[in-house]
Amino acid sequence: MSYWDDNSMEMISSWNSPEMSDCDETSLQDSAHRHCCSLQIRSLTLFHRKYEVSNMFGAKRTRKDERVILRMECEEDNPDDGFQWRKYGRKTVSGNSNPRSYYKCTFAGCKVKKHVERGADDVNLLVTTYDGKHNHPTPTGRSSTRSGPRNRSGFSVSQRFRGLPSSSPACQYCTSSLKPQLYMTGHSKLPSFPVYHNHARLYRGVQWDQ
DNA sequence: CGGCTTTGACCTGCGC
DNA sequence: GCGCAGGTCAAAGCCG
Numbered sequence: 001m002s003y004w005d006d007n008s009m010e011m012i013s014s015w016n017s018p019e020m021s022d023c024d025e026t027s028l029q030d031s032a033h034r035h036c037c038s039l040q041i042r043s044l045t046l047f048h049r050k051y052e053v054s055n056m057f058g059a060k061r062t063r064k065d066e067r068v069i070l071r072m073e074c075e076e077d078n079p080d081d082g083f084q085w086r087k088y089g090r091k092t093v094s095g096n097s098n099p100r101s102y103y104k105c106t107f108a109g110c111k112v113k114k115h116v117e118r119g120a121d122d123v124n125l126l127v128t129t130y131d132g133k134h135n136h137p138t139p140t141g142r143s144s145t146r147s148g149p150r151n152r153s154g155f156s157v158s159q160r161f162r163g164l165p166s167s168s169p170a171c172q173y174c175t176s177s178l179k180p181q182l183y184m185t186g187h188s189k190l191p192s193f194p195v196y197h198n199h200a201r202l203y204r205g206v207q208w209d210q
Numbered sequence: 211c212g213g214c215t216t217t218g219a220c221c222t223g224c225g226c
Numbered sequence: 227g228c229g230c231a232g233g234t235c236a237a238a239g240c241c242g
Contacts, residue, residue, distance in 0.1 A: 087215060089234060102233070106213095115233085 068130040073122075083107070083134065085114065096120040107136050 085103035092099045098118035105112040112132035119125030 086213085088236095090216070091232070091234095094231065100232090113233095 070128045070130070072126055072128075073124045074126045081128075083112070093117070098123065105134065107134070110135055 084106045086106045087101055087103050089102035090099050091102070096117060096119075098120065100115050100117040102115045103113065112130065112134050114128055114130045116126065116128045119127065
């Protein structure tokens with residue numbers, strides 16, 4: 001890998017196990033697979049890389065300390081990453097007919113935000129951008145006074161699969177070579193380009209299994 | 211009733 | 227300085 005720090009080491013070791021697959025319709029119906037995927041998304045939140053790469057798009061935007069962009073295939077609009085988010089906005093951005101949703105971490109005092117959007121040419125491609133650094137550990141469960149999970153959009157698979165063990169058995173679907181791909185980190189604001197599945201490889205700062 | 215999403219309006223930063 | 231686009235706010239409505 002061309003970059004290195006303690007945090008990234010933690011992230012890399014987390015990502016290498018277990019395998020992440022492309023979440024096709026069939027595999028997403030398997031609860032073990034969905035839980036497996038959610039664990040790996042959670043691992044990504046441990047990754048905080050210092051700003052160190054140039055902005056290849058030439059955009060001159062205000063820097064923020066931490067930004068991580070995750071690209072993956074998933075049908076969930078808001079897949080579980082281990083934290084609880086509250087949706088505060090939704091916007092259609094130029095170049096992408098799919099709206100972008102904005103979320104804030106609901107933990108008291110935590111100012112981490114993220115936004116999620118679908119790929120312009122592939123609705124199964126989910127691009128999640130994290131802004132900031134959590135100042136609290138990953139909650140063990142969703143803090144909610146409600147007795148049961150809700151079905152409305154924005155709630156994660158973890159609520160539905162909370163009963164699964166934290167170390168789920170090997171996932172039968174997680175054998176694909178396609179992994180969720182972190183393709184840009186440390187940039188302040190997203191350049192206004194549509195997220196095309198076939199072109200994302202050009203923009204990634206980090207590519208898995210290279 | 212509390213906490214959530216939705217959604218239009220507003221704010222702000224950047225490019226020209 | 228202006229216009230555009232991204233990001234945020236907040237009221238209204240929904241749901242358990």
